[in-house]
Amino acid sequence: MQDAITSSAAILPQLPKAPTGIEGLDEITEGGLPKGRPTLVCGSAGCGKTLMGIEFLVRGILEYDEPGVLMAFEETGEELAANVTSLGFDLPGLQAQKKLKVDHVHIDRSEIEETGEYDLEGLFIRLGYAIDSIGAKRVVLDTIESLFSGFPNEAVLRSEIRRLFRWLKDKGVTTIITAERGEGSLTRQGLEEYVSDCVILLDNRVIDQITTRRLRIVKYRGSTHGTNEYPYLITEEGISVLPVTSLKLAHEVSDEVVSTGIPALDEMFGRKGFYKGSSVLITGTAGTAKTTLAAGFANEICRHQRRCLFFAFEESPQQLIRNMRSVGVDLGPWVEQGLLRIEASRPTLNGLEKHLVTLHKLIGEFRPDAVVIDPISNLVTVGNIAEVRSMLTRLIDYLKVNNITALFTSLINGRNIQQEMTEEGVSSLVDTWISVRDLEGVGERNRGISILKARGMAHSNQVREFVVTDHGIQLLDVVIGPSGIVTGAGRLTQQMQEQAQELAAQQEAERKDRELARKRRVLEATIDNLRTEFESVEEELRQINQEEQVRLEKLTEGRKQIATPAKKE
Amino acid sequence: MEGEGSLEQTAAEYVLHLFITGATPNSTRAVRNIKEICEQHLKGRYELLIIDIYQQPDLARQEQIIAAPTLIKKRPVPLRRLIGDLSEREQVLTALGIFPGALRENGHE
Numbered sequence: 001m002q003d004a005i006t007s008s009a010a011i012l013p014q015l016p017k018a019p020t021g022i023e024g025l026d027e028i029t030e031g032g033l034p035k036g037r038p039t040l041v042c043g044s045a046g047c048g049k050t051l052m053g054i055e056f057l058v059r060g061i062l063e064y065d066e067p068g069v070l071m072a073f074e075e076t077g078e079e080l081a082a083n084v085t086s087l088g089f090d091l092p093g094l095q096a097q098k099k100l101k102v103d104h105v106h107i108d109r110s111e112i113e114e115t116g117e118y119d120l121e122g123l124f125i126r127l128g129y130a131i132d133s134i135g136a137k138r139v140v141l142d143t144i145e146s147l148f149s150g151f152p153n154e155a156v157l158r159s160e161i162r163r164l165f166r167w168l169k170d171k172g173v174t175t176i177i178t179a180e181r182g183e184g185s186l187t188r189q190g191l192e193e194y195v196s197d198c199v200i201l202l203d204n205r206v207i208d209q210i211t212t213r214r215l216r217i218v219k220y221r222g223s224t225h226g227t228n229e230y231p232y233l234i235t236e237e238g239i240s241v242l243p244v245t246s247l248k249l250a251h252e253v254s255d256e257v258v259s260t261g262i263p264a265l266d267e268m269f270g271r272k273g274f275y276k277g278s279s280v281l282i283t284g285t286a287g288t289a290k291t292t293l294a295a296g297f298a299n300e301i302c303r304h305q306r307r308c309l310f311f312a313f314e315e316s317p318q319q320l321i322r323n324m325r326s327v328g329v330d331l332g333p334w335v336e337q338g339l340l341r342i343e344a345s346r347p348t349l350n351g352l353e354k355h356l357v358t359l360h361k362l363i364g365e366f367r368p369d370a371v372v373i374d375p376i377s378n379l380v381t382v383g384n385i386a387e388v389r390s391m392l393t394r395l396i397d398y399l400k401v402n403n404i405t406a407l408f409t410s411l412i413n414g415r416n417i418q419q420e421m422t423e424e425g426v427s428s429l430v431d432t433w434i435s436v437r438d439l440e441g442v443g444e445r446n447r448g449i450s451i452l453k454a455r456g457m458a459h460s461n462q463v464r465e466f467v468v469t470d471h472g473i474q475l476l477d478v479v480i481g482p483s484g485i486v487t488g489a490g491r492l493t494q495q496m497q498e499q500a501q502e503l504a505a506q507q508e509a510e511r512k513d514r515e516l517a518r519k520r521r522v523l524e525a526t527i528d529n530l531r532t533e534f535e536s537v538e539e540e541l542r543q544i545n546q547e548e549q550v551r552l553e554k555l556t557e558g559r560k561q562i563a564t565p566a567k568k569e
Numbered sequence: 570m571e572g573e574g575s576l577e578q579t580a581a582e583y584v585l586h587l588f589i590t591g592a593t594p595n596s597t598r599a600v601r602n603i604k605e606i607c608e609q610h611l612k613g614r615y616e617l618l619i620i621d622i623y624q625q626p627d628l629a630r631q632e633q634i635i636a637a638p639t640l641i642k643k644r645p646v647p648l649r650r651l652i653g654d655l656s657e658r659e660q661v662l663t664a665l666g667i668f669p670g671a672l673r674e675n676g677h678e
Contacts, residue, residue: 106633108650113664115640116598116653121590122622122634129626151636151652 021059024241043202053140107150261300264475270458284436581616
């Protein structure tokens with residue numbers, strides 16, 4: 001055995017792997033299960049061990065053209081086929097194509113009597129026959145531990161199981177062996193002793209009455225692997241393991257902008273809204289109109305004949321519609337037109353993974369342009385913060401890949417306004433972060449809205465006061481008082497003061513105007529006087545001038561008269 | 570490897586199928602033991618079919634054989650599966666529904 005491992009390692013720089021085709025699992029195992037070797041999948045009841053085995057076979061057939069044998073110790077072929085039909089796995093069809101062989105091993109303890117020495121060669125022959133008849137590359141043994149209930153001689157059984165695994169390895173088939181989780185050990189019968197290549201542990205944990213499924217690779221000889229516990233889901237398409245790194249941050253982005261639903265809020269963004277496909281977070285303390293903002297956004301999406309999916313974790317659809325109608329946002333018609341879908345459920349109804357499945361499923365079904373989750377903070381009641389964070393990461397990734405605009409609201413506890421970290425720590429995941437907060441002044445509380453970040457977009461730095469009116473949310477103009485921006489009654493006082501000042505200033509201006517007019521009149525009168533004076537002087541001068549002329553004429557005439565008689569003689 | 574398989578299938582009180590794996594020691598012993606038991610206790614009342622599952626692997630599946638050798642008592646009901654080389658005579662007789670006392674009586678003869 002040791003020789004086989006070292007020699008294969010010498011030939012190949014990396015352990016050959018058989019991809020499972022199970023979403024996420026190949027990423028954690030960095031390529032799949034060890035090819036040609038047995039892998040032990042253990043877990044408690046209801047973990048999806050059998051499903052993982054079947055999916056491994058079905059995907060192997062469909063995606064990698066590797067025929068498979070399923071040896072079922074617990075359920076019959078018909079039962080198994082029926083169980084996985086809902087996942088779209090057509091076991092009878094694959095059997096008919098000679099790609100899959102299902103062998104149900106029936107063990108009835110009451111029929112069996114030990115009468116001497118024996119081995120389990122029958123099992124080997126059946127398995128060998130099944131493998132050879134279709135050229136199988138993959139084998140699933142589900143659940144081989146059932147043998148222990150059928151055969152009393154444990155020593156024989158153990159040596160035979162050891163021989164079986166050895167034999168499977170020699171046959172070069174990639175095998176999954178499922179086993180029930182035991183007390184204090186990985187498997188009830190200590191099968192992990194015999195399978196040394198790869199052990200995957202499935203866990204079905206109930207924390208605070210909420211079930212979460214997790215997967216961990218306990219060991220993987222000869223290969224690196226993800227060591228964390230990864231949540232996994234059993235979805236309509238089979239098992240989906242969700243490593244946080246599933247997204248390589250390489251999604252397409254849109255340059256399109258969608259409106260926030262509030263014109264004045266749009267104005268605060270450089271591009272007048274959110275980018276389509278981006279994720280938006282609205283955080284705020286209780287009663288800061290987060291839901292109203294979210295509903296306004298949903299309304300705006302629907303107004304453009306686009307689809308919106310609204311997950312309400314606090315209110316029923318009817319309650320939401322009624323409440324939003326009171327602030328002038330009527331969601332009712334959109335629901336009737338099928339543009340808006342409101343999914344209301346208590347977060348505690350399901351585990352986080354189940355919520356994620358529901359979200360995925362509904363998003364897949366409804367194909368929305370935008371998704372609203374109100375609020376994500378409630379999910380913390382279901383899982384711990386790290387889990388919620390990883391779930392949201394995956395959700396955001398999923399939405400981004402599908403170019404769906406996402407809007408989340410989140411409740412921030414505590415009165416500390418500076419506390420701008422959200423509990424879920426998702427702030428680094430979102431593209432746009434809007435904070436609504438109480439601006440608490442003397443004897444009153446007002447609401448303020450500000451943009452904490454908006455990736456890829458210039459945005460206003462102001463904290464704007466807003467009021468929720470019958471016609472939706474109205475942002476008020478910025479009023480700056482002596483000590484910064486003023487709000488509420490202060491704003492009104494400030495406005496009144498400003499009006500009074502304005503009036504006084506106007507009156508003063510009018511008074512000055514009048515004064516000026518008076519002065520002008522006085523001046524004009526003086527000018528008139530002077531002009532009259534000047535005219536009289538002018539008149540006098542003209543008179544003198546005229547008299548002088550007359551006198552001169554007279555003189556000239558006199559001289560002429562003197563000269564004339566002398567000439568006549 | 571098939572012996573006495575040609576007996577008529579209808580009349581026999583005991584219908585026994587023995588599944589063996591070639592000529593392994595366990596199988597050889599089982600064949601010897603069952604033949605002995607049948608001759609001793611069920612003479613003329615039985616039909617014994619010996620099947621080598623190496624030769625007929627599909628039968629192993631049909632008959633739900635896991636351990637080898639396995640003797641299936643098809644008749645009389647209830648159906649029983651006797652695994653092992655059938656060397657523990659008393660248990661074999663009990664399982665086959667032959668009264669254990671019969672062993673002693675016959676043994677004394």
